Amino acid sequence: MIIDVLLVLMAVIVWVLGRSRNLFGVIILSGAYSFLMATLLVALDAVDVAMTEASVGAGISTVLLLGALFLCHSEEARPVRKPWLPLAMVISVGALLVYGTLGLPEFSNPQAPIHTHVVPRYLNELKEEVAVPNVVTAVLASYRGYDTLGETTVVFTAGAGVVALLRRRRKDREG
Amino acid sequence: MTSAGSSTTLGHFAYFITVFLMMAGLFIVIARGNLIKKLIGLGIFQTSVYLLYIAPGKLVGGTAPILNEAFTVYSNPLPHVLILTAIVVGVATLALGLALVVRIREAYGSIEEDDLLKQDTTPEPSPQEQ
Amino acid sequence: MRNDLILRVVAKMVIPFVLLFALYVQFHGDFGPGGGFQAGVILAAAVIFYALIFGLADARKVVPEPLVESMMAIGVLIYAGVGVAGLLLGGNYLDYFVLDPDPVHGQHRGIFWVEVGVATTVSGVMLKIFYMFAGRGKVDE
Numbered sequence: 001m002i003i004d005v006l007l008v009l010m011a012v013i014v015w016v017l018g019r020s021r022n023l024f025g026v027i028i029l030s031g032a033y034s035f036l037m038a039t040l041l042v043a044l045d046a047v048d049v050a051m052t053e054a055s056v057g058a059g060i061s062t063v064l065l066l067g068a069l070f071l072c073h074s075e076e077a078r079p080v081r082k083p084w085l086p087l088a089m090v091i092s093v094g095a096l097l098v099y100g101t102l103g104l105p106e107f108s109n110p111q112a113p114i115h116t117h118v119v120p121r122y123l124n125e126l127k128e129e130v131a132v133p134n135v136v137t138a139v140l141a142s143y144r145g146y147d148t149l150g151e152t153t154v155v156f157t158a159g160a161g162v163v164a165l166l167r168r169r170r171k172d173r174e175g
Numbered sequence: 176m177t178s179a180g181s182s183t184t185l186g187h188f189a190y191f192i193t194v195f196l197m198m199a200g201l202f203i204v205i206a207r208g209n210l211i212k213k214l215i216g217l218g219i220f221q222t223s224v225y226l227l228y229i230a231p232g233k234l235v236g237g238t239a240p241i242l243n244e245a246f247t248v249y250s251n252p253l254p255h256v257l258i259l260t261a262i263v264v265g266v267a268t269l270a271l272g273l274a275l276v277v278r279i280r281e282a283y284g285s286i287e288e289d290d291l292l293k294q295d296t297t298p299e300p301s302p303q304e305q
Numbered sequence: 306m307r308n309d310l311i312l313r314v315v316a317k318m319v320i321p322f323v324l325l326f327a328l329y330v331q332f333h334g335d336f337g338p339g340g341g342f343q344a345g346v347i348l349a350a351a352v353i354f355y356a357l358i359f360g361l362a363d364a365r366k367v368v369p370e371p372l373v374e375s376m377m378a379i380g381v382l383i384y385a386g387v388g389v390a391g392l393l394l395g396g397n398y399l400d401y402f403v404l405d406p407d408p409v410h411g412q413h414r415g416i417f418w419v420e421v422g423v424a425t426t427v428s429g430v431m432l433k434i435f436y437m438f439a440g441r442g443k444v445d446e
Binding site for chain 3: 048063064067070071129130132133134136137141146148152155156158159163
């Protein structure tokens with residue numbers, strides 16, 4: 001299936017990204033990874049999330065990373081001593097997680113608990129209560145409106161934080 | 176199309192790749208010294224978590240969760256809502272992290288973790304300080 | 306990049322369509338994929354595109370910094386204001402049913418204004434962060 005092909009491609013890109021030392025190439029690869037992720041999300045029927053991931057992950061993230069790279073003038077990451085301890089730790093945690101995922105309901109099972117609690121109420125009562133065809137927008141803005149208020153505040157706080165960190169220009173500090 | 180119960184391992188392939196991506200992101204965060212690369216590794220970790228949430232919501236034969244007369248089976252919209260929030264919060268933290276990296280670069284002259292530790296732990300014998 | 310003819314012409318042709326697409330995604334978020342976040346980011350991307358081609362100083366003239374900073378805050382205020390309007394009209398905080406005599410129409414109104422608030426904040430924040438990063442390294446050209 002297309003999902004498996006995309007997953008393998010993403011794993012390959014992450015592998016190359018981890019081993020690459022040229023920071024510019026790493027940032028471009030992360031942009032390509034975000035695009036693949038957006039395509040995979042469309043294949044998984046998550047169209048709203050795909051649009052957000054494509055615009056935010058592949059668009060804004062790449063722009064911000066390139067801007068930071070320009071400001072840092074960084075050379076490539078130098079090779080460190082052999083990372084045996086992190087590798088061992090990562091492999092053991094990965095094995096534990098794989099063992100954990102074996103207990104998850106299998107892919108595309110309509111009886112899985114995720115489909116049976118509150119989602120049928122959303123899908124069935126949407127027509128009478130809200131009458132907005134896009135379920136994701138209705139849930140985001142109406143049923144879970146508090147979460148979206150918190151998220152908007154988080155975005156605003158991040159903007160205020162960046163302004164606070166970067167406000168004084170470097171010219172003033174040297175003057 | 177996978178029939179129920181027959182190809183469990185193939186059905187779990189998405190979860191295996193998710194765990195691989197998660198561990199690759201974690202490895203980049205803990206084993207690479209460059210601060211910008213660490214932030215990218217953190218981003219990869221976050222996208223693997225999105226996958227972990229959205230993959231179980233997909234129903235083969237269903238469609239995107241936009242109500243329409245022609246369809247009766249929809250993919251689960253609730254993880255989409257949660258992950259939408261998570262993506263935007265992720266880019267907000269990335270922006271803050273990059274602002275910190277820029278300030279660190281201006282203060283220390285380098286964004287390699289080893290250089291930063293060395294500059295922090297060796298006392299500088301400088302006549303301007305007390 | 307302003308001396309490159311192809312980039313300039315293509316930018317002038319493409320940017321209005323990107324702005325229109327941002328508005329489309331915003332207002333058709335009820336009927337198709339889309340909504341406030343995507344629209345805000347696409348709007349910011351259009352202005353960032355303009356800044357990349359024509360220079361940061363020109364972009365600052367078209368979308369000045371005080372406007373961007375106030376957009377950041379006004380979006381959150383719109384969102385919270387919809388909640389307070391729900392309070393003033395007799396319901397709970399962020400209750401959309403009371404915004405209109407017909408409850409379903411009240412939901413539509415609430416969702417519309419909430420998405421406008423979200424799009425304003427997101428586009429303001431993304432643009433402001435870009436301005437901060439791009440304006441930091443060197444003197445304004």
